[in-house]
Amino acid sequence: MAGQRTQQRVQDFCERFGLRAPILEAPMAGACPPELAIAVAEAGGMGANGVVLDQPERITSWMQRFRAGTDGPCQLNIWIPDEPVDAPERQQAAERFLAGFGEPGEAAAPGPVFAEQCEAMLAARPAVISSIMGLFEPDFVARLHREGIAWFACATNLADALAAQEAGADAVVAQGMEAGGHRGSFDPQVAEQTDVGLFALLPHLVDHLRVPVIAAGGIGDGRGVAAALALGASAVQVGTAFLRSPEAGIHDDWSASLEGLPPERTVTTRAYSGRLGRAVPTPFVTAWASDDAPLPAHYPVQRRLVGQWRRGGAAGVDRVNYWAGQSASLAAAAPAGEIVERMWADARELLA
Template identity: 55%
Template sequence: MNDIAARLHTFCSRFGLRVPILLAPMAGACPPALSIAVANAGGMGAAGVLLLQPDAIADWVAQFRAASNGSLQLNLWIPDPAPVRDAAHEAKVRAFLGDWGPAVADDAGDAPLVDFAAQCEAMLAAQPSVISSIMGLYPPDFVARMKQRGIAWFATVTTVAEARQAEAAGADVVIAQGAEAGGHRGAFVSDRAEREAVGLFALLPAVVDAVRVPVVAAGGIADGRSAAAAFLLGASAVVIGTGFLRSPEAGIAPAWADALAAARPEDTMLTRAFSGRAGRALATDYARAAAAPDAPAPAPYPVQRALTAQMRAESSAKNDITRMQAWSGQSAAYARAQPAASIVDQIWNTARLALQLR
């Protein structure tokens, strides 16, 4: 067994996997059916629980466990500091959004977040294999409680400095998220998300060299070639998000799925226009308009997310890609409209053959 094979085997054995492929925990785009399919194919299922109340977290996990005994990751954002509100600026954002969807109520930006502490308790009660973090690090007391229950902590990082912080805080595994990744950037400090947008194949080996814990690669991985490259650069597993979005189990809007199939790497962009946090999405008409010099800057997270809620809901209901929140990694064109289990098999078999692994 060569070094790469040994590394992958060790990781899979530790976390109950047959293949070193993890579903990305995409909040709002991780129905139980998708995780069930990935886990039953030998990978790790996942749920981004940012939007879920505690009872909904328990229900999601119950649905997963009714159809799979595979490994499962639950993920939660670390809360940002309270945003600085600017009523006059928010009025400009509301007026701009009114051109793209329903009129936005004066108090729309006041919508509260789900209680973070209650979500943490619900994740502990669900007893997944893994609890992962993004946008920062869990408090030490929560980390201690995870470890007391035998739950591993996977910490998402976007820089070498963040990786070192995560290891020092007790992370069992570090997920190196490259700037190619679809969805929200995991930067610990929101203001640095664009400035420190490092590509995966520069970030990954640097993080591998900087920490002693296993490193998982995320961002721009949607086929066996990119997975093999990540393994060659030191990854113990890969995270795939956009690569699964066209599977029937994902159940995303047809217009979103079709747009992914046609997307070139340059057809995506980093934008704060949907939530106030930087994320990579398809460069739709709305996303481009929101980035124009004469457009008002997005409000901070979570205010912007609340202000865009009606527009996002209407665009999904009408299957309107021009203003849809269509998250997308830069390798979207490699996403296949196939069952998720088939995608897992194809990616792993291609990577295994490329690296001559048995």
């Protein structure tokens, strides 16, 4: 009976979103070229793009390229902006620490405007628009639903998940602490305390929510897919497992750092952005954890500072963010479509 309920739950989700496999590409900003999303969608899953850093015209261009390659579904994801934090002394301390790596380059031009990004996403009309780090305003949620676009909200605890459901989310993405990159803690200052593994978080959310729950964090193969679905998820969201695929096109050094990386070697850090994320312990990341290192500046100041020192060619500053989930060692250097197909075939066999 439990197996039949799992099968029906997954089937309902797949039929709603036009999927052949309940596998969603994680919307990883900077690592979601259209080619990766196309490959995932063509294999029966859902492609994705993280647009937090994208100007509106880039959002439009990405969607055009995606639609030229597939008629499958995709989601666009954006961060809800943090409340500005005025902490000049903390910024100055971060600048002094970065100066130890070399000279900065030019400051970046102003970033994209959140409201304009939201308009571009609406105009692009993906199957899903998802949020992380908070909730959309009610008016925007109403506009999404009038356009037939679903809203997925990321959450790391039950209180945030319930708030998302109450605000009109069509599904909640349960992000376990195993996840690579950033997780969607609504309060940036307590992210370290929201340290719950996926297979404890997932059934806790499923038991209290009416909307479907999508499992994310540490899912690297069919075993993880099957386990998540058995625990009540309607689908899974996968990021690190796709990073070594040729379609992802990430930096060779980043890709190589994932090979054989044990779960316990990944670390959480604010060094790249000021927001907590899970990464490879590169010398740059490790330096920010030393006893004499200051706290990184708040988001988005830290992200801008790191970008400025990168543009200056400072030695020792990672050229890219080496994000990595705890299942990084399972990431295969294989085509993304094959990864989706193999995951789902192995999961179906385990669930049969």
